[in-house]
Amino acid sequence: MTGEHAFIRALRAIACDPAARGLADDAAVLVLGGETLVLTLDTVVEGVHYLPGDPPADVAWKLVAVNVSDLCAKAATPVGCLYSHALGEAEWDAAFLAGLDAACRHFAIPLLGGDTVRMPAAAPRSFSLTALGTGPRDAPVPCRTAARGGDRLWVSGTIGDAGLGLAAARDRRAGEPAALARLVARYRRPCPDPRLGAALAPLVHAMMDVSDGLLVDAARMAEASGAALRIALDAVPLSAALVAVAGDTRQARLAATTAGDDYELLFTAPAEHTARIRETASALDRPLTPIGVVETGHGLSLTHDGEDIPLPRRLGYEH
Amino acid sequence: MTGEHAFIRALRAIACDPAARGLADDAAVLVLGGETLVLTLDTVVEGVHYLPGDPPADVAWKLVAVNVSDLCAKAATPVGCLYSHALGEAEWDAAFLAGLDAACRHFAIPLLGGDTVRMPAAAPRSFSLTALGTGPRDAPVPCRTAARGGDRLWVSGTIGDAGLGLAAARDRRAGEPAALARLVARYRRPCPDPRLGAALAPLVHAMMDVSDGLLVDAARMAEASGAALRIALDAVPLSAALVAVAGDTRQARLAATTAGDDYELLFTAPAEHTARIRETASALDRPLTPIGVVETGHGLSLTHDGEDIPLPRRLGYEH
Structure with missing residues (x-):
């Protein structure tokens, strides 16, 4: 078992609320006030999920898209997102924002808030985005556990x-x-x-x-x-x-x-x-x-x- | 105007949904299915918000607490949280998780999901947490804009x-x-x-x-x-x-x-x-x-x- 596997196993022991779905699914699902809410959070890290030379607008697009993809898998309709921005070079950041804006419009997922943080000098940056959606009204929220023989x-x-x-x-x-x-x-x-x-x-x-x-x-x-x-x-x-x-x-x-x-x-x-x-x-x-x-x-x-x-x-x- | 101020001004131009409250408030507030939802996202960065030598359980506690504080300011009751973990040294990570668990229990905010990411070697790490709460039923959600002469x-x-x-x-x-x-x-x-x-x-x-x-x-x-x-x-x-x-x-x-x-x-x-x-x-x-x-x-x-x-x-x- 790698360190990451051991860590995720320990994490699952903490996330024992049914809405967490054992952290084995694409998103958290909870029912609140008659609505089914679907929540997901994904992070992209410079040098791991994207390269310093990648176009910043594309990095931002992808950050939105990967979260929207989690909502899709849960048949959820996007409601909004919050994101955390690690400040860097001003021109790069402005281009990133333009891509974020384009993606939020494309996926009809308004930006509702978030956080802006400074980084230590020369540190690789990371961006986290959390997306909220509402689940289907006419069907259960799909999950990955329900494949049946004959399907x-x-x-x-x-x-x-x-x-x-x-x-x-x-x-x-x-x-x-x-x-x-x-x-x-x-x-x-x-x-x-x-x-x-x-x-x-x-x-x-x-x-x-x-x-x-x-x-x-x-x-x-x-x-x-x-x-x-x-x-x-x-x-x-x-x-x-x-x-x-x-x-x-x-x-x-x-x-x-x-x-x-x-x-x-x-x-x-x-x-x-x-x-x-x-x-x-x-x-x-x-x-x-x-x-x-x-x-x-x-x-x-x-x-x-x-x-x-x-x-x-x-x-x-x-x- | 610093680069950060310019960036936040550009961000506000994007976050024009009323639920974003112009990004001038502690959290996003939206009404969904008869419930008022309050959403916040905060990030802590090693070397900026905490020091490498700080006890990892305290770093985790604070990550939860600062988000709960945003919920408090909106008179919201915690519902759950998702967080993004930048993997590091296994022992540090395990101690961090113990602190996260303790904080989630203390604040009655179950961990519902999140993301685990690897970091480039020797990179400072950062942790993002998003907290969801439900707003008050008998009063409007408080905001910072409503101070009145005579108060x-x-x-x-x-x-x-x-x-x-x-x-x-x-x-x-x-x-x-x-x-x-x-x-x-x-x-x-x-x-x-x-x-x-x-x-x-x-x-x-x-x-x-x-x-x-x-x-x-x-x-x-x-x-x-x-x-x-x-x-x-x-x-x-x-x-x-x-x-x-x-x-x-x-x-x-x-x-x-x-x-x-x-x-x-x-x-x-x-x-x-x-x-x-x-x-x-x-x-x-x-x-x-x-x-x-x-x-x-x-x-x-x-x-x-x-x-x-x-x-x-x-x-x-x-x-």
């Missing part, structure tokens, strides 16, 4: 773009410039859609966001649900930009499904909801693709072109 | 202990060990009382917490209210421990009223509520002391033993 497994959007975009942003991938630019944009400006999570709430069993890699997040869903997830690697949706840069080999698909930062939705639903799920995708213009099935048992397994294949050693970003 | 100005507890405690913790004050220990404890473990804020809500006009120094916070209340505040320096309540270490001179009183970290309540109330305010103090065993008056006009003025005295150059911790 289909679905994913929204395309997978792996951000991971390849990160490599491109670090000049570690060559390729067609327009395709690379699309991938970098997917890394820097994730666009979760709260309408999608809300529309799916009455149709799904389990739901979570994909942030650390499709395979590792699917493995977590399998474990949390006490069910087995079987993913058809060849069914995982890839963007044209990704295929243009990385091809469509088994290796490229394994790389895509173990890369982080997708901020897409992973969910399971009974087969009889398939038509309504497809209508939702069409109504919101957000692709939703069946990529596997839920079976009794436990753990994650993988097929490619109908053939069982071993899991890669590394399933995603583990923390 | 009395009150403060809870004693003033200046934490500032002197900080000096003592840094070995910059000599004195009777028991008195010094009490002052250091006041610095490290502030104890705002949410019951007090809630009980005062129907009695007050303006209310805020004193965190940056009594004088600077009073000046902010005067400015926000468009009223003049006159404080009788000799009426400001001092603890026996403070007087034992620093004496009771005008200089000691100016030092006490310009020191930060009190986390007491500053409020104004009409004179006819005086008896009920004294009953509240007595019922909750929390001293409440009248220290001045609100007059028409603007700004802060000071008397000592009935004589007008000039404001000190520095009113408190300005940021």
Whole structure:
């Protein structure tokens, strides 16, 4: 057990309120005055979650987007956010604020407050944002523990773009410039859609966001649900930009499904909801693709072109 | 205008939702599903808000307490908190968690979630906590803008202990060990009382917490209210421990009223509520002391033993 795992175990022992959901979920959920509130808090650290050279407006966008993604996974509609800003160089900070403003408008999540702190000289900075949303009115708040044998497994959007975009942003991938630019944009400006999570709430069993890699997040869903997830690697949706840069080999698909930062939705639903799920995708213009099935048992397994294949050693970003 | 002031001005332009209260208040206030929600987010940074040698359990306690103090100022009852932990040395982190647990229990504010992040090697760490509370049911949520001419100005507890405690913790004050220990404890473990804020809500006009120094916070209340505040320096309540270490001179009183970290309540109330305010103090065993008056006009003025005295150059911790 790493130090971080031991720490999180100790943290779980403290967070024993039911609203904390054992800290095993994407957000806290509590019922107050007839409303279901969903609360999440994410931090980005310079040199860990972003690089000093990254465009500050994109760092701010991502800070908002990763929290909105947690709300989406809970089918919550954004209400507002608060954030803590570590002051740095004035021009950088102004550009950061512009990106924050753009993201708050895009996601319709007004900035309600927060804190501004000074940092010791030359210290890497970090930014925390907490987002508040209201849960669905016509369905329970989805969680990652409810996958059931017989469900289909679905994913929204395309997978792996951000991971390849990160490599491109670090000049570690060559390729067609327009395709690379699309991938970098997917890394820097994730666009979760709260309408999608809300529309799916009455149709799904389990739901979570994909942030650390499709395979590792699917493995977590399998474990949390006490069910087995079987993913058809060849069914995982890839963007044209990704295929243009990385091809469509088994290796490229394994790389895509173990890369982080997708901020897409992973969910399971009974087969009889398939038509309504497809209508939702069409109504919101957000692709939703069946990529596997839920079976009794436990753990994650993988097929490619109908053939069982071993899991890669590394399933995603583990923390 | 410093860079920080320019930044905060730009931030206010973004935070134009009414719930943000122009970022000029202690917390965001929004009405949702028939409940009034109060949300605050504060960050503490190693080397800025605490020293690497400070006991980690006290750092955690203070992180919770400063947020609870914001809830108190809004007469809110704590509902829960989320926090972001920057991982460091395992033993330090475990002690921090123990302090967090103790504070969450003391203030009855369950930990509901948060984030755990890694830091670059040797980077100073920071911790953000967001606290959620519910506002009073029988009164409007107090704000700092409502002081009215004719009001009395009150403060809870004693003033200046934490500032002197900080000096003592840094070995910059000599004195009777028991008195010094009490002052250091006041610095490290502030104890705002949410019951007090809630009980005062129907009695007050303006209310805020004193965190940056009594004088600077009073000046902010005067400015926000468009009223003049006159404080009788000799009426400001001092603890026996403070007087034992620093004496009771005008200089000691100016030092006490310009020191930060009190986390007491500053409020104004009409004179006819005086008896009920004294009953509240007595019922909750929390001293409440009248220290001045609100007059028409603007700004802060000071008397000592009935004589007008000039404001000190520095009113408190300005940021």
